[in-house]
Amino acid sequence: MEKEKVEIFKDILKRLHKGEDIESLKKQFGELLSRLSPFEIPVIEQELLREGEIDVKDIIKMCDLHVEFFRGAVSEAGREIENLPEGHPLRTLYEENKQILKDAEALGLLASSTFSLQNEDPRRRNFYEKLVQHVSELSRIGYTHYTREEMLIFPYIERRGITAVPTVLWSKHDEVRLKIKLLVNLLKKEEDDERLKKEALELSRMLSDMVFRENNILYPTLKVLLSEGEWKAIKMFEKDIGYYKVEVVEEWETSAEPLLPHQIDPTVPPETYEKLPEEIKRVVGALRPDTEYSLVRENDLKLESGYLSMEELNAIFKTLPIDVTFVDKHDRVRFFSGGHRIFHRAPTVLGRPVQFCHPPRSVHIVNKILKAFKEGRKNPAEFWINMGERKIHIRYFPVLDEDGNYMGTLEVVQDITDIKKLEGEKRLLDWK
Structure with a gap:
């Protein structure tokens, strides 16, 4: 590792510690951060920890600086989603993923930093408690972000005959949920350092992997397929489930009538199919939309939540x-x-x-x-x-x-x- 690079990185962390503005540091050191690999970060931080020059708050702040550089440039589809008005359900999912990615990076950094300290180091307990709190907060991803996708988003693409994608993603969601639950329990029991570090880094990787699956495959698919009326219906129900660490601004509006999955025409026109991400087209092949089933029958009673x-x-x-x-x-x-x-x-x-x-x-x-x-x-x-x-x-x-x-x-x-x-x-x- 280049000594000059390490010294500059140390300087960034020290300036963060003193309260310097994060945005100005991003602009000043963006090129350096883009050249640092995720594997170099823990090594530098462990050296600073031994020197006693940073604390746990600095580790979390650091994620604001380096997360976007490690993951490459925003894709074209991502830029289109970022240009949606605030409050649009798809923009909200995308903004949550930024926070999830940041928290995934923070988890890896916290784990590496915590378990680099000796048991007798007085700072270790503070780091360990912060790690426990951080992992506990990650549980909210499953209750909010993932649940909104499973309950509100997936029905719309399933109706169009795309069933494999939501099945795979839901399975991945559950793997993350189980891993968070496991890590919470292991931290409570204060298992050995190697096991805890291994599970924490694995969870960090799983969370990041889900973000990229969604940003690069699921969300571009949703942007192509779903109409304003469908997003209007999703918007109506998403508050009941809640959000992950984002404040939703009610900027987006539409005059379209809300459409539930059973109310839409599930047929995907050829021109729309061609706009789908290649990964989706490879998985679904010829779409077989759900066209046979009719939810509302003659003489049914219309209740608030069904027939x-x-x-x-x-x-x-x-x-x-x-x-x-x-x-x-x-x-x-x-x-x-x-x-x-x-x-x-x-x-x-x-x-x-x-x-x-x-x-x-x-x-x-x-x-x-x-x-x-x-x-x-x-x-x-x-x-x-x-x-x-x-x-x-x-x-x-x-x-x-x-x-x-x-x-x-x-x-x-x-x-x-x-x-x-x-x-x-x-x-x-x-x-x-």
Whole structure:
């Protein structure tokens, strides 16, 4: 390694430590940083750590400077996405990936720096705690960025017959999630340095790999395929899932009507197909869009989150492992679920004042709950009782319209005896 290069790099870190502006350092030392390989960085930093000239905050700051240079120039597709208005869902995903890439680099640097220090070095504990915190924060990537892609983005390309790509990406997402969970647990147990460093560097590589798969393959595909109406629908739902370390500005607007996957024409015209990235074309071959299935059938009930026939709706309520009873705003019983019930109900109770459905000794409590709900209490009233050897959980929820007006009360009753015995995990993949 060139001695001059090392000395200049040391100077950059020292100036960062003293509070010099990051942007000016980027401009001044961009050429140097572009000539440094990722493998040289930890060596230089370890030397500075031994000299006691930098701390953990400097390591994180350094990522702002070098991450963009290690990964090469922004692709043409990337520049097009960067030119989208702020708040466009695709621009938001791209901006999150910048943060993920930075955090991946920070993870590698933190791990290399932490485990270069001897156990007796007083700075090691500070570095170790920062590493634990950093890895814990990485868990949010799976809950936000990856989940938005899986739940909001993938359905649109699957509808067009592109199923292999989202399947592969979702598998990669889960590999990252599992690796983060493993590393969190290993750090808690304070496993040996070599194991921790190995897993941390592997996770850093996996996160970076996902960023480049998305930026160079998935996002250019989305930009070609999805219409304004589809992005409008995605925008409507993405806040419910959340974002990874970005503030979303509401600059992007469109007059297009929101389109859900089942509402679009899934056929991809030849001219659009030709604009797809070559990697996508190689994987999908001839597209086989999902054109046979029709979501909405004659006589279906249109609900807020789907469509059901009356037969399906009744069957669902009978199948639920809970008892449900609805009392309207006039305190009259309007509905109860069928099937097996813990508390018996018969059609004779329909239209009956709910007060008459309870023993006289408890009616004053029923009225107290209803009064609280009508006055605006939103928290459920909750009780649990023993019925023989079974533990029964009873909850009352206020039911409100979109404007917050009281519509009635929902009673939910559940046998939680076996639920209380659960320990550890039994995941979907464990089912036999």
